[in-house]
Amino acid sequence: MPIQVLTKPLARAALLALPLLLLGACSSTPAKDEGNYSTISSNQFIDANYKAADSLMHQLSGKLMADKPLIMATIVNIDALEQTTTLGRLVSEQLSTRLAQGGLSMLEMKLRNSVYLKRGQGELMLTREIGEVATAHNAQAIVVGSYAETSDMVFINIKVIQPNTNFVLAGQDYVLAKEAIVRSMLQRN
Numbered sequence: 364m365p366i367q368v369l370t371k372p373l374a375r376a377a378l379l380a381l382p383l384l385l386l387g388a389c390s391s392t393p394a395k396d397e398g399n400y401s402t403i404s405s406n407q408f409i410d411a412n413y414k415a416a417d418s419l420m421h422q423l424s425g426k427l428m429a430d431k432p433l434i435m436a437t438i439v440n441i442d443a444l445e446q447t448t449t450l451g452r453l454v455s456e457q458l459s460t461r462l463a464q465g466g467l468s469m470l471e472m473k474l475r476n477s478v479y480l481k482r483g484q485g486e487l488m489l490t491r492e493i494g495e496v497a498t499a500h501n502a503q504a505i506v507v508g509s510y511a512e513t514s515d516m517v518f519i520n521i522k523v524i525q526p527n528t529n530f531v532l533a534g535q536d537y538v539l540a541k542e543a544i545v546r547s548m549l550q551r552n
Contacts, residue, residue: 411519411537414537415519415521416457419458419462420467423504423532431501433502433504435472436455438451438510439509449547455506470502504532505524505526506522508520517539517549520535
């Protein structure tokens with residue numbers, strides 16, 4: 364009988380505590396879903412830029428010399444070719460990274476003293492500058508590009524050009540949805 368006596372008070376205590384536990388669970392707010400590496404790395408922005416670089420590499424197969432580098436110019440606003448944003452600079456960085464991962468020799472222009480860097484813009488290259496910069500750095504090609512934004516999309520055009528002839532060796536067009544991340548990178552700075 365002593366076992367039944369102990370069990371009854373425990374059962375009553377459990378029944379009395381259950382509503383309090385349920386009430387406590389209802390009042391707590393769900394944890395905010397924070398981004399982790401897998402959710403952030405699967406972002407459409409990175410994926411789209413890497414796919415564009417992969418397409419360029421495929422098109423360039425057999426067209427480049429292994430011992431000469433490529434230069435990455437900053438992707439610019441198509442409506443103001445001397446301007447860019449964080450988006451243009453980051454697209455350039457990601458394309459250059461992916462091309463290097465694919466085995467192409469990419470020359471990092473930010474480390475060069477002889478290239479004029481417009482403050483806050485990056486390595487902007489206009490047609491008149493391309494031949495001069497490529498010759499000075501023994502580059503066989505330059506990756507250039509532009510972007511245009513609409514209310515809900517950003518259209519990006521990338522080309523790999525031969526500086527001494529201005530021939531396009533490869534090109535790729537793609538579109539980014541103007542989601543919050545992309546929209547924030549388009550703010551002028």
